[in-house]
Amino acid sequence: MTTRVRPSTKRCAVIGGSGFLGRHLVEKLLDRGYSVSVFDIRQSYELPGVAFHLGDLCDKQALLPAMKDVSLVFHCASPAPASDDRGLFERVNIQGTRIVIQACIEAGVQKLVLTSSASVVFEGTDIKNGREDLPYAKKPIDYYTETKIQQEKLVLEACDKEKGLLTVAIRPHGIFGPRDPQLVPILVDAARRGKMKFIIGDGTNLVDFTFVENVVHGHILAAERLRPDSPICGKPYHITNDEPVKFWDFMSDVLVGLGYAAPRYHLPYALVYGLALLLWLLALILRPLVSFKPTFTPMRVALAGTHHYYNCERAKQDLGYKPVVSLKDGIARTVQSYPHLRQGA
Numbered sequence: 001m002t003t004r005v006r007p008s009t010k011r012c013a014v015i016g017g018s019g020f021l022g023r024h025l026v027e028k029l030l031d032r033g034y035s036v037s038v039f040d041i042r043q044s045y046e047l048p049g050v051a052f053h054l055g056d057l058c059d060k061q062a063l064l065p066a067m068k069d070v071s072l073v074f075h076c077a078s079p080a081p082a083s084d085d086r087g088l089f090e091r092v093n094i095q096g097t098r099i100v101i102q103a104c105i106e107a108g109v110q111k112l113v114l115t116s117s118a119s120v121v122f123e124g125t126d127i128k129n130g131r132e133d134l135p136y137a138k139k140p141i142d143y144y145t146e147t148k149i150q151q152e153k154l155v156l157e158a159c160d161k162e163k164g165l166l167t168v169a170i171r172p173h174g175i176f177g178p179r180d181p182q183l184v185p186i187l188v189d190a191a192r193r194g195k196m197k198f199i200i201g202d203g204t205n206l207v208d209f210t211f212v213e214n215v216v217h218g219h220i221l222a223a224e225r226l227r228p229d230s231p232i233c234g235k236p237y238h239i240t241n242d243e244p245v246k247f248w249d250f251m252s253d254v255l256v257g258l259g260y261a262a263p264r265y266h267l268p269y270a271l272v273y274g275l276a277l278l279l280w281l282l283a284l285i286l287r288p289l290v291s292f293k294p295t296f297t298p299m300r301v302a303l304a305g306t307h308h309y310y311n312c313e314r315a316k317q318d319l320g321y322k323p324v325v326s327l328k329d330g331i332a333r334t335v336q337s338y339p340h341l342r343q344g345a
């Protein structure tokens with residue numbers, strides 16, 4: 001008779017664990033007594049108690065050793081939204097996620113928690129207090145969003161109590177915090193090049209920005225509540241700071257905190273969007289001859305000039321979620337963590 005050894009419930013793997021969110025997740029999991037394997041195409045740090053497995057998640061044979069004796073997998077790997085490479089997004093977010101699911105089933109993993117995105121319902125127009133039952137975007141604003149939609153569908157459809165794999169998707173929005181490679185560095189770069197003088201639109205549009213530790217908290221709650229009899233199986237959950245803020249107030253707080261001037265002059269939304277569209281088309285046409293990446297893309301202009309904030313009541317009810325760090329404290333901790341990006345540094 002063969003006895004199947006049940007993997008320890010405190011052993012988990014984080015795919016994308018070298019990234020911004022992934023590393024914060026790994027640190028919190030260690031704090032909570034989990035032992036952690038990281039799977040990533042790169043190793044960005046070392047930590048006692050963390051086993052790194054380097055490889056591409058599209059390669060099942062490379063993935064399987066990272067899932068050995070693991071009961072819980074977090075999948076938070078994705079190419080960066082700015083890469084704008086359709087082939088790469090399709091390969092990693094869609095085909096790669098299929099492979100992650102197959103590997104989980106083969107390795108006997110019981111729970112898979114996906115980092116999805118609240119943007120899966122965003123089409124570039126206002127979303128106010130959006131709930132999880134909003135339909136997926138029919139016209140996603142970019143390839144990143146298009147493939148995040150397919151990825152989420154794949155993971156949620158893979159939830160199968162009979163086969164023994166339970167899945168759930170966390171949809172964060174506007175993650176920020178120490179070590180974020182995108183939001184603050186892009187913003188500071190724009191400020192240093194004199195491009196942060198303008199407010200797109202009237203500046204009153206509300207947006208969710210979510211401190212990274214709240215996102216981590218949502219992931220861990222979901223993982224720990226994911227059981228065959230729980231209502232969360234196969235569902236998506238918005239995780240935000242639950243404090244929608246004016247997009248341009250948030251930008252100003254970060255910029256002023258780092259010693260830069262806040263944007264002051266208003267530009268009409270339609271004009272900037274039209275210009276961004278023209279630039280994007282120009283970049284596409286000229287791609288064979290010259291390569292240039294405009295700072296303001298149609299996607300960024302849409303994010304900067306519309307309302308997009310989400311309701312996280314479902315996470316509160318089903319997961320017992322409540323943000324653990326307020327927006328004010330999150331901004332202060334973020335600003336402090338970037339001394340090298342301060343004005344004059």
Ligand SMILES: NC(=O)C1=CN([C@@H]2O[C@H](COP(=O)(O)OP(=O)(O)OC[C@H]3O[C@@H](n4cnc5c(N)ncnc54)[C@H](O)[C@@H]3O)[C@@H](O)[C@H]2O)C=CC1
Nearest residue numbers: 016018019020021040041056057076077078115117174175
């Ligand atoms: N940063 C944000 O504001 C938001 C992020 N998300 C999602 O959160 C997740 C984590 O995002 P971040 O930490 O911001 O990104 P990140 O770029 O810092 O981390 C992603 C990690 O995935 C790894 N990776 C990429 N392709 C891989 C592959 N083929 N095989 C193995 N590893 C691979 C990268 O090396 C990187 O370490 C992503 O799924 C993203 O879509 C969702 C909503 C908002």
Ligand SMILES: CC(C)=CCC[C@@H](C)[C@H]1CC[C@H]2C3=C(CC[C@]12C)[C@@]1(C)CCC(=O)C[C@@H]1CC3
Nearest residue numbers: 174182183186187190195295296300301303304
């Ligand atoms: C809420 C949310 C999803 C935020 C995360 C995305 C951010 C990384 C970008 C979204 C809008 C971007 C943006 C700029 C910088 C990066 C973002 C904050 C600019 C301020 C860059 C300089 C400009 O010319 C205007 C851009 C507006 C939008």
